[in-house]
Amino acid sequence: MKKKLFFILVIVFIGIIIFTKLNPPLVSGTVATASGNKAVVIGIGNEGFSKIRIKRVLVNNNEMPLYQKVQVSNPLKGFVITDNFNKEAREYGLNNIEDVIIETNTSPKTQYEKMDSGTATKKDKIYGMSIVHTEPIHEVHIKYSYFGWQLKETVSLNH
Secondary structure (H helix, E strand, O other): OHHHHHHHHHHHHHHHHHHHHHOOOEEEEEEEEEOOOOEEEEEEEEOOOOOEEEEEEEEOOOEOOOEEEEEEEOOOOOOOOOOOOOHHHHOOOEEOHHHOEEOOOOOHHHHHHHHHHOOOOOOOOEEEEEEEOOOOOOEEEEEEEEOOEEEEEEEEOOO
16 A cells, blocks of 8 residues: 555656646746847746745856846836936846745736736736846846745747
C-alpha cells in the first residue's frame, strides 16, 4: 500500500512539474520602449495558482540592467515609460523588484478584456517591469519563484 501511494505521489508531482513548464504562470503583455530600446516597460501578470516573486532581471546576454523596477498600477492609469525614475515616474507605483509579489489572476490579457468591456476599475492591479540599460535591450530574462520553484521567462523585443 505504501509503495502504491508513493508511486501515485511521484506521478502527481511529475505531472505538476510538466504542467507548470508547459503553462508558465508568469505571462507578459504589452512591451513599450523608449530611448532607442534602452528603456523598456513590459506588462506582466500571473496566470498561476499561487503568488509569484521576481528574483532577478537580466537583459540581452545575461547582463545586469542599469535600473530595474516593477510598476504596480491599475488599468485605468496604465504605465509610464521612462529612462529615469524621478518623482513623476514614482507616481506610477515604482517598486524594487524584491518588494513586489505578483498576485494571481492578473494576466495582461484579462486586464485588456476588462478595459474593452468597460469593467476595469482602480482596484484591479497591473504590473509592469521597467528596465533601463546602457545598451539597446533585445531580450529580458525574468527569473522568478513560484511554489518555491525557480523559473525563468524570456521576453524578446521585436524592434
